[in-house]
Amino acid sequence: MSYLNISNVDVVFPTNNGAFIALREVHLEIEKGEFIAIIGHSGCGKSTVLNVVAGLLEATRGGVLLENKEVNSPGPDRAVVFQNHSLLPWLTVYENVRIAVDKVFGKSKSKAERHDWTLHNLRLVHMEHALDQRPGEISGGMKQRVGIARALAMQPKVLLMDEPFGALDALTRAHLQESVMEIQAALNNTVLMITHDVDEAVLLSDRIVMMTNGPAATVGEILKVDLPRPRNRLELADDPTYNHYRAEVLRFLYERQRRPEAA
Amino acid sequence: MSKVIALATVLPVKSERPESSLPVPLAGERIVTPAANAERQPPAVPIQALSPPVSRARLRAAAIARAIILPGAVFLLVLVVWMLVNAKITSDIPTPAATWARAVEIFGQPFYVAGPNDMGIGWQVLYSLGRVLAGFALAVAVGIPVGFLMGASRDVHQACYPLVQILRPVSPLAWLPIGLLVFQAKDPSAIFVIFITSIWPVIVNTAAGVQAIPKDYLNVARVLRLGKLEITRRILLPATLPHILTGMRLSLSVAWMVIVAAEMLTGGIGIGFYVWDEWNNLNVASIIVAIGLIGLVGIVLESLMNLAQRHFDYNRR
Numbered sequence: 001m002s003y004l005n006i007s008n009v010d011v012v013f014p015t016n017n018g019a020f021i022a023l024r025e026v027h028l029e030i031e032k033g034e035f036i037a038i039i040g041h042s043g044c045g046k047s048t049v050l051n052v053v054a055g056l057l058e059a060t061r062g063g064v065l066l067e068n069k070e071v072n073s074p075g076p077d078r079a080v081v082f083q084n085h086s087l088l089p090w091l092t093v094y095e096n097v098r099i100a101v102d103k104v105f106g107k108s109k110s111k112a113e114r115h116d117w118t119l120h121n122l123r124l125v126h127m128e129h130a131l132d133q134r135p136g137e138i139s140g141g142m143k144q145r146v147g148i149a150r151a152l153a154m155q156p157k158v159l160l161m162d163e164p165f166g167a168l169d170a171l172t173r174a175h176l177q178e179s180v181m182e183i184q185a186a187l188n189n190t191v192l193m194i195t196h197d198v199d200e201a202v203l204l205s206d207r208i209v210m211m212t213n214g215p216a217a218t219v220g221e222i223l224k225v226d227l228p229r230p231r232n233r234l235e236l237a238d239d240p241t242y243n244h245y246r247a248e249v250l251r252f253l254y255e256r257q258r259r260p261e262a263a
Numbered sequence: 264m265s266k267v268i269a270l271a272t273v274l275p276v277k278s279e280r281p282e283s284s285l286p287v288p289l290a291g292e293r294i295v296t297p298a299a300n301a302e303r304q305p306p307a308v309p310i311q312a313l314s315p316p317v318s319r320a321r322l323r324a325a326a327i328a329r330a331i332i333l334p335g336a337v338f339l340l341v342l343v344v345w346m347l348v349n350a351k352i353t354s355d356i357p358t359p360a361a362t363w364a365r366a367v368e369i370f371g372q373p374f375y376v377a378g379p380n381d382m383g384i385g386w387q388v389l390y391s392l393g394r395v396l397a398g399f400a401l402a403v404a405v406g407i408p409v410g411f412l413m414g415a416s417r418d419v420h421q422a423c424y425p426l427v428q429i430l431r432p433v434s435p436l437a438w439l440p441i442g443l444l445v446f447q448a449k450d451p452s453a454i455f456v457i458f459i460t461s462i463w464p465v466i467v468n469t470a471a472g473v474q475a476i477p478k479d480y481l482n483v484a485r486v487l488r489l490g491k492l493e494i495t496r497r498i499l500l501p502a503t504l505p506h507i508l509t510g511m512r513l514s515l516s517v518a519w520m521v522i523v524a525a526e527m528l529t530g531g532i533g534i535g536f537y538v539w540d541e542w543n544n545l546n547v548a549s550i551i552v553a554i555g556l557i558g559l560v561g562i563v564l565e566s567l568m569n570l571a572q573r574h575f576d577y578n579r580r
Contacts, residue, residue, distance in 0.1 A: 056482055074485040086479035090501040090577035099497065103487045134577065154487075 001068055002029035003190060004053070004158055008062035011048050022048050024216040026062075028209060030158075035184060035191045037201035039249060040211030040220075041257060046194045047083075049211075050162050053192060054080050066157060076104045079151035081161040085143040087135040087150075094131040097121055097150045104154045121153040122146070124183055141172035145179065152183065161193040165200065174233065177203060185230060198253070202245045203231060210252045220257065223248055357548040365548035366555070380540075382532055384553070388560060391522050391533040394450065398457025399518045403511055405458075406465030410510070411499070413466065414473025427466060435460040435521040439528055449529040456525045457518045464513035472506025473499065505576040512568040519561050534560075 011023040022045045030036050038046045051057035053064050055074040064071040066078070074080075079100075087096045098118045105114055122128050125145040135143050144164055151159055165173040177200060184191065184204075195201050201208045205225055212220040225245055227236070236242040342359055349356050357365070373385030412419045413427075435456050442452030480502060484494045526535025534553060541549040 054486065056485060073488075074482070075488055076486060078486070080482070080486055082479050082482065084479065086477070086483055088480060088483070088498070088501070090504075100487055103489065136577070 003032040004030040005065040009059045010061035012060040021216040033188045035205045037193050037205035038209045039201045044211045044214045045217040076154035077157045079154040079156035081147050081151045081164045083163045085147040089135045100150045121149040125149045159189045159191045198249045362548045362551045366552045387534045387537040395518045395522050398454045401458045402462040406462045410466040410469025414470035431463040453525040460521050461514040461518040465510040468506045468510025472503035476502045508572045
């Protein structure tokens with residue numbers, strides 16, 4: 001049995017025009033320490049998959065097993081990095097991470113240890129210089145860094161990232177991707193990331209899960225990315241294997257799953 | 264009045280700072296593009312001569328002058344109209360000069376006490392403020408929890424909304440007989456009228472604030488497995504506070520408007536009764552002075568609430 005098991009998940013939303021089948025028979029097995037990217041056109045239900053794993057949404061049929069235990073509610077063992085950072089604007093950068101640390105380690109760590117752990121995680125994302133700033137005072141990229149620090153600080157079994165860099169400009173996104181690779185090399189987390197960026201998927205992940213278009217979206221193909229780590233964006237740009245993977249994903253998205261309305 | 268409240272319940276959404284923003288040239292600054300620098304020959308006419316740089320000090324001086332001159336002009340216009348009314352329509356309206364003399368007299372001894380019904384204007388204002396604060400405090404104490412429940416539960420919202428909509432536009436004075444009958448006393452009735460008219464902005468804004476909480480914050484709370492009490496204390500309250508404070512600010516200004524009307528009818532000591540009393544004595548100059556004072560106290564209350572908002576509202580810090 002694999003570490004994280006998404007088994008035959010259907011998600012059906014009741015609507016005024018009858019039932020809307022968002023996901024049908026989504027099946028995915030993820031090993032410990034794997035970095036998985038789920039890619040697909042917008043509206044295909046990628047985020048729905050992530051929300052089911054997070055426990056924020058209940059599967060209509062099927063379910064999710066983490067270390068052989070069924071997931072049925074949200075919890076810090078499946079920390080989420082939300083698309084729009086969702087930091088609490090009335091708390092400082094430090095407090096935004098500390099609230100999670102206090103909640104998860106309130107009993108097991110002393111106050112001093114929790115302080116150190118908060119700082120440690122902010123250091124991982126290079127945000128130790130802005131501890132006392134509020135989210136309104138820092139840039140979008142920095143906010144997302146703090147969001148990542150907050151999720152990492154929960155020491156999750158699976159780190160869930162919902163299009164974490166979708167709202168950022170290309171340069172900032174590249175910086176954050178580097179940071180994620182650096183952190184991943186150090187911590188070897190199990191990561192499930194939703195993305196619509198082909199380069200991001202190939203650069204970061206061990207496997208790319210390509211989803212078909214909705215309604216009734218499901219796993220179309222899974223591509224294993226066999227590139228040695230650490231990966232360097234510039235070197236890979238001319239690498240034939242890298243470009244082959246890239247082309248595979250593009251072909252899936254733009255030939256086989258071309259959206260009719262996007263023509 | 265109720266229209267204004269309804270419109271003001273919608274808070275402007277503060278836009279987030281962009282990741283990188285282009286430098287915006289200040290007025291008076293010239294934008295020099297690289298292409299312009301690359302010109303081989305210097306321009307025949309120096310750029311400086313085309314647009315002389317305006318110093319910042321001069322810009323500021325102009326802004327300050329405008330801030331004084333423009334309102335000053337309107338103020339003068341009002342004085343002119345006032346004098347015209349005095350000269351052409353009715354001389355019962357005293358001249359600005361006579362009113363000024365009366366103001367000097369009134370403010371010369373603001374806290375005299377010559378008997379239970381004859382006190383300085385300072386006392387009148389303080390008694391009114393006391394009633395306003397009592398009614399306002401009650402409105403806030405009841406309005407915030409009710410607004411919270413209405414914002415958090417769709418059933419409570421559905422149950423209470425029609426009543427709120429019906430009672431909100433009711434004139435304060437319509438409540439006064441009810442207050443007098445129930446409480447059989449002047450002061451509690453006045454406080455009741457303040458309470459019943461100033462509670463609506465608090466309820467409506469608090470409910471809107473709770474409803475406007477981004478779902479993401481609640482998802483964060485769910486991932487962290489915060490309990491109900493923790494969610495209220497750490498997420499709902501701080502997220503709603505800006506809306507609550509807006510509601511309180513509107514409520515306080517309504518309360519201050521209502522007190523004058525209420526006191527006119529209930530009597531006793533207070534700025535509203537003072538106006539009524541001076542009307543009976545045909546001291547119109549005193550009434551005009553009181554109008555000015557009521558406005559000034561209103562501004563003070565408003566700026567106190569602004570101060571509180573700046574202190575507690577994370578959007579404004």
